[in-house]
Amino acid sequence: MKSTSLRTPLLCLGLLSLAACGKGKDQGPPQAPPPEVGVVKAQAQSTPLAKDLVGRVSAYRSADVRARVSGVLLKRVYQEGTDVKAGQVMFEIDPVIYQAALDSAKANLAAGQATYVNFHNLAERDRKLRPQNYISQSDLDAAEANERSGAASVKQLQAAVESAKINLSYTRVVAPIDGRAGQQQVTEGAIVGNGAADSGSSSTLLTTVDQLDPLYVNFTVSAADLDRLRAAQAAGNVSLSDQGKTTVKVTLPDGSKYDQDGTLDFSGATVDPTTGSINLRALLANPQRRLLPGTYITITANLGELHNVFLVPQAAIQRDVVGAYALVVGQDGNVARKNVTADNLAGSNFIVTSGLSSGDQVIVSGLQTVQPGKPAKAAPFDPNKKPGEQGPPAAAGHAAGGKQ
DSSP: OHHHHHHHHHHHHHHHHHHHHHHHHHHOSOOOOOOEEEEEEOOOEEEEEEEEEEEEEEEEEEEEEEOSSOEEEEEEOSOTTSEEOTTOEEEEEOOHHHHHHHHHHHHHHHHHHHHHHHHHHHHHHHHHHGGGTSSOHHHHHHHHHHHHHHHHHHHHHHHHHHHHHHHHHTTEEEOSSSEEEOOOSSOTTOEESOSOTTOGGGSOEEEEEEEEEEEEEEEEEEHHHHHHHHHHHHTTSEEEOOGGGOEEEEEOTTSOBOSOOEEEEEEOSSOBTTTTEEEEEEEEOOTTOOSOTTOEEEEEEEEEEEEEEEEEEGGGOEEOSSOEEEEEEOTTSBEEEEEOBOOEEETTEEEEOBSOOTTOEEEEEOGGGOOTTSBOEEEEOOTTSOGGGSSOGGGHHHHHTTOO
8 A cells, every 4th residue: 555655646747757758848949140241221322323334535736747848858957746826937958949930929019019010101191191182092902902911010029929828938847836846757857748838637647746635535335225214204203414514434455543523525426337337526624634545444423313222232132143132130030031233332332223112121141041031130231340249159050051
């Protein structure tokens, strides 16, 4: 009887122990908390519409210096590669032939003037005699005709003298514009010109003068891009600047920023059929002559202003075969993927034109610790924190498999 009473408490204790063990096995180990991520809240705003392009520098004015008369080139007066002023003598051509031609023209003019004086005196005498009928009307008409012919001949000879003077002046070849003179193309002693007083492009090229301040920057914009911008302007999403208000910032080949901004001064009205682009040109000051024609530079053209866009740090935008996307922490605390359009930069941020909504909590740091559909704890993004400080180390292994 005594042994039966002892076995009953022991059996009860065993059953309680088994129940406690079963309850602990059902709960399992405690779950890790959701990873902490740094987020920025998306806010719609306006931002400058900037586009990075490649431009080529060209001279504001470029003038060929050519021989306008034929002869032997005597000497070069200017120093190659230096700045010259309009009207400054650059070359001298042998003037002997042209001086002789001028002297001959002057002599012919003097003879013509003497002949005119003789005709004039005869006509004056006949005009006095005609009222008394000492001469016939036909004689007076002939005298006056000779007088007029002599006057016309004098004018013709005067023009010949002026032409000879011009040809003689062309033996001193001067700079047509202010600018920097180039390399001499013909050496002293060579025969230049082609026998015409003003032979144009077929005459001998002596050198070239380029005006370097200001300069032109030539670049192109895709006609398709421009059409999209105009459509966006019609929809109210973009405000395009007028031609005179469109500015251009220049990045030099070494990566440094040029200290002068340019202004758009020309926009083509036709599309190049070979490239599908429109030619544009900006005017750029160059007081230090730092830029030279022919240089390729990177320019940032401020074409206007974008409306209702989001500026998102570059680290928040990822790309895969589908395209650009961002991860956001939703109202339910879970991570969601949002496909976005982010083709341009504004400083260190991407300009997101579609895909986000105001108030979205965009994940910037801790992306490696989360995956879509899983919970995450959002905290304001701190750019001063190191990447590993935004989330707990325990979650790193879980998130590694979630990054696509």
